[in-house]
Amino acid sequence: MTFDSLRSPAIYLRQMLGTVPHEETLQEYETWWEKAGQAISHSIDRAGTPWLRMFDPLGKRVDEILYPPEYWQMLKRGYQAGVIWRAFEERSLLPSYLLGYVTSFYDPGLYCPYTVSLSTAAPLDKYGSENLKARFLPQMLRKDEAAWQGATWMTEIKGGSDLGAAVETVAKPAGDKWLLNGEKYFSSNVGAELAVVAARPEGAPENVRGLALFLLPKYREDGHLNYFIRRIKDKIGTRSVPTGEVELKNSEAYLLGKPEWGIYLILEVLNLSRVANSIASVALAQRAMSDALNYAEGRTAFGKPVIEHPLLRKQFEDRFAALQAAFALGWESVQLLNEVWRETPPYSDRYHLFRLVAHFAKYWTAEFAAQTSKWAMEVYGGIGTLAEYHVERWLREAMILQIWEGTPHRQILDGLEVMQRKAAHRLLFQHLAPMADSQRLQEMTRQVEKHLVLSAEAKEAQAEKLFQDLAQFTASALLRKMQK
Ligand SMILES: Cc1cc2nc3c(=O)[nH]c(=O)nc-3n(C[C@H](O)[C@H](O)[C@H](O)COP(=O)(O)OP(=O)(O)OC[C@H]3O[C@@H](n4cnc5c(N)ncnc54)[C@H](O)[C@@H]3O)c2cc1C
Known part of the structure; x- marks a missing residue:
């Protein structure tokens, strides 16, 4: 796999996954972003906060958000491509998260409306009364211009x-x-x-x-x-x-x-959006690297393009490998969620395994996105700080991906809880055994068991290092499986 795959989300997905469902749809969607979508997206970003019209001219409360018409065109493109309806028609989340990946390569913020719409339609479908479903669900699954959105x-x-x-x-x-x-x-x-x-x-x-x-x-x-x-x-x-x-x-x-069941349902909503956040973070990191690559190939210093200098070349290679590991982790959270998203309480062991992997994925990929977008700005040197070249945007977007859907602290503590209460680390180690380095697996097992008998105070205080080690170990093992 070469650095060139960084330039296209659809190509990167194919290279990482081999077979990609609805590949043609993804390619068409990417082409639309290249031709029209990204210019709209950049101008929405530069325009800043949209206006709120609270009253109509006669004083009636209307609470309308005033984006330019092109915004609605951009927003509807993803709904029409099937970011919501495919999940229900095909009973699979994979098309939705793949479309989310392509969306986030161009605009990680736009993936939010799609995610929260999915996170509204899914509990409505699972837990709504027949009346409620008949009233609202068909509207959310429309394929025409009338995108009904959730939150x-x-x-x-x-x-x-x-x-x-x-x-x-x-x-x-x-x-x-x-x-x-x-x-x-x-x-x-x-x-x-x-x-x-x-x-x-x-x-x-x-x-x-x-x-x-x-x-x-x-x-x-x-x-x-x-x-x-x-x-x-x-x-x-x-x-x-x-x-x-x-x-x-x-x-x-x-x-x-x-x-x-309220708290379980709230967690189910968060499951869908934490996985989406992981996908968005990996796509954002790919985008930041793609921009950095284009710039480093064109910019000359000390007689050659900066990409050809050993130090920068090595940074690209390391980050390219780290992107693949982050992708493997994020994608595993998609696949496990796809197995368990129809479950209702009480949940299976597979669900608890999913939760642990999703906490790793949310934490690790968002951190990777923030670090990678910061690094991409550095590759641009001084002009990286100028708004007109867009690369600074990826860092601003990445900082929000770290916080919403639960901060890094929350992921670590919730991950710790699912290990303590559901022994999810044992499920994880069984899951990874066929693909992980066996000595490393034994070391990780010992590290977790030792951690879980610490005092309550020490368990929390020292959890970050354990969580990082586990996330990295999981990502490496999953990448190994993906590359086989
Ligand atoms: C742009 C944006 C959009 C958002 N959209 C939505 C939305 O649509 N719906 C929605 O429900 N929420 C939304 N959020 C809110 C988001 O989910 C919260 O910001 C996030 O969960 C953190 O909550 P908080 O900001 O209140 O921080 P707090 O909960 O007040 O936490 C403050 C700090 O303390 C840390 N902390 C808290 N408890 C512990 C602990 N036990 N141990 C260690 N550290 C701890 C936190 O990690 C954080 O760093 C949005 C946030 C942003 C930035």
């Missing part, structure tokens, strides 16, 4: 990591629906036709077990707005998705699943 709103002003303590939105039963009151502080894809929202049914415990998941339409049954956008956030990156603050005022909502 996933959990975080409130008091924090996103400790949802059990921070969610203050209350749900009151009202006939066949519920009325929600509260505020969501980070609400991406704000303006969506539907959202899944974490709220606490009145009287439920004041901890994470007291949360339930609700489906919230944009409009009430009487046609009035059902949620209100207080403002749109001015963000450093991911500007292709509007992130707002949302007010819920007696907002009509529908319970998904059993109330006591």
Whole structure:
């Protein structure tokens, strides 16, 4: 495999995976991005925060987000290509994540609307009543121009990591629906036709077990707005998705699943988006490397293109190998999720294995994306810092990929929890045994078992090193399997 594969996401996918479902669709989609999409995407990024029109001229609350028309064209292209509908028609997540990879090579922020739409349609399909599904699901799976979008709103002003303590939105039963009151502080894809929202049914415990998941339409049954956008956030990156603050005022909502399953359903929503985040991070890293490669081949210093200098060449080689390992890890999280995403509680061991791999993938790939985009800026030298050449954009985008869907701390601590409570490390070692170096496998087994008997304080304090070693070991073993 040569550096040239860096220049095209579709080619890179083929080289890494061998057979790629819907390869022609991916290529067409990439061609569209080359010809039209990336110019739109760059101008949306440069334009900054979109405007919010809160009232119509007669004073009626409308809460419309004002992007230029080309934005909607760019957004709809992915929906039409099948980033949502294929998952339900084909009962497979692979096409969706492959399209997400190509999207993120050009615009990692735009992959957010697709991801949160998938993370809305999936629990609606699994846990919604027949009535609810008949009312909303066909709209979300349309293949025409009318993209119905979803969103996933959990975080409130008091924090996103400790949802059990921070969610203050209350749900009151009202006939066949519920009325929600509260505020969501980070609400991406704000303006969506539907959202899944974490709220606490009145009287439920004041901890994470007291949360339930609700489906919230944009409009009430009487046609009035059902949620209100207080403002749109001015963000450093991911500007292709509007992130707002949302007010819920007696907002009509529908319970998904059993109330006591709330936290499991919230985690299922996060599973889909953490895997998407991993795919987006690898694609972003590929893009940053591709830009760095183009520049390093053209820029001359000390009598030859900078790529030909041994130090820079070696950096490219090492990072190219690291990209493949990150890809193998991210792709394994896709494949395992594809096996378990239809499960409902209580879950199988395969699900717990998936969760551990997904925590590694979210953590490792996002870190790799941030480091690689920083390095790509350095390869550009001074002009890397200039907005007009776009390479600085990848670092701004990467910084958000590290934080949303759970910070690195959250991934480490949740990974530790699934090892402690479900012995997921043993499932992992069994899974990797056929492809891993056996001596290294034994060393890792000993390292984890030793860690898990430390005091509670030491277990958390020393978890990062263990997590890094495990993620790297897992990625290397998976790459070995992929290369066979
Ligand atoms: C652009 C953007 C869009 C977003 N969109 C959405 C959205 O659509 N829906 C949604 O629900 N959320 C969204 N979020 C919120 C995101 O999920 C949270 O920012 C994230 O989960 C972290 O929560 P927090 O920002 O409240 O940080 P906090 O939870 O307040 O944490 C602050 C710091 O403390 C660390 N920390 C917390 N607990 C521990 C611990 N036990 N041990 C060690 N360190 C700890 C955290 O890792 C972090 O570094 C979005 C965020 C951004 C930036």
